[in-house]
Amino acid sequence: MLPKLLPVRTRPKPGESLSSWLARTAYENGIYLQTFCHLVWYRKPIWNRDTDRTGDFEILRHLASLTATSPTQALQTIIRHYEGIVFRHYLVSGTQRHVTSLGVYHRTRRGYGQTYCPLCLLEEGYFKLKWRFSFITACSRHDQRLWDRCWQCGTPICIHRGKWMHCDACQADLRHAPHLKRDSRAVELQKRLEGALENKLFWDVPVRTSLDFFDLIHDCTRALGTRYERNKAFRTAICELAGGSPDWIFPTEYYPQMETMECLYRHQLMAFAARILANWPWTFIACATRADFSTGYIFRDWKPTSSEFRRVAETFLAYKT
Ligand SMILES: [Zn+2]
Ligand SMILES: [Zn+2]
Incomplete structure (x- = not known):
């Protein structure tokens, strides 16, 4: 007892x-x-x-x-x-x-x-x-x-x-456990997300609540998906225009859910997301245009949950399927 x-x-x-x-x-x-x-x-x-x-x-x-x-x-x-x-x-x-x-x-x-x-x-x-x-x-x-x-x-x-x-x-x-190298921009973005966990919002994207912010993060990582060639081109464009390593790897050519990924891959996704969220939405638009993304292409097999992500994609990228 x-x-x-x-x-x-x-x-x-x-x-x-x-x-x-x-x-x-x-x-x-x-x-x-x-x-x-x-x-x-x-x-x-x-x-x-x-x-x-x-x-x-x-x-x-x-x-x-x-x-x-x-x-x-x-x-x-x-x-x-x-x-x-x-x-x-x-x-x-x-x-x-x-x-x-x-x-x-x-x-x-x-x-x-x-x-x-x-x-x-x-x-x-x-x-x-x-x-x-x-x-x-x-x-x-x-x-x-x-x-x-x-x-x-x-x-x-x-x-x-x-x-x-x-x-x-x-x-x-x-x-x-030994020290593991990190991407400094992924850490910068993470600090802002940690602020959002405590309802402190100070990110330079137009989001009103922490939920909007986390939805935007979800949609950004979804758009970085690996299933198709143009997604690869999108990541290459990010590396060329905003920095990063083209050697960053992903576990499969199909889009895996971030929630089930190993930490290394999630970290690399966050590193990419940090770059497209910097100077939002300009870096995103420049990289998406270079990769020949269109609204119809991005949303061909999923629907965005962030109204901000949808607004930017539909306003600035041509709608063709
Ligand atoms: Zn062990
Ligand atoms: Zn620690």
């Missing part, structure tokens, strides 16, 4: 994710995590789903009560908290726009959706919820690209398995 209040009342740290808070609570109280979950939520499925995303209220309620945490603080550890800020509607299943996919397989993970900054882990000692957003691909504080796997053996990260902050497959300490 557990006491009503745990000896160490582990409250969520600023921006901490639920899975990190839960695992850290067991760790700091010296209880094996699976035992702790078994004692508090007997037989409740916890780790065979995306805990940060589902944000089960029963888990939140008990964990908050055991650690004397306020409900408001507890609710900030889950993805659902960002409904109306990052995405319009929270989805129970399927891909949630802007949220990375973990590839949950029983109690393990097959996808690379859980990212981390080794220096943040070292200095602050927990996993941040924002590392689960697909547009967060770098640490703006430590100026490096995020890791999305064990730096030693390449296994996807399972916060809940093995030793706290270690790889459960090879025991490597995640805090010792």
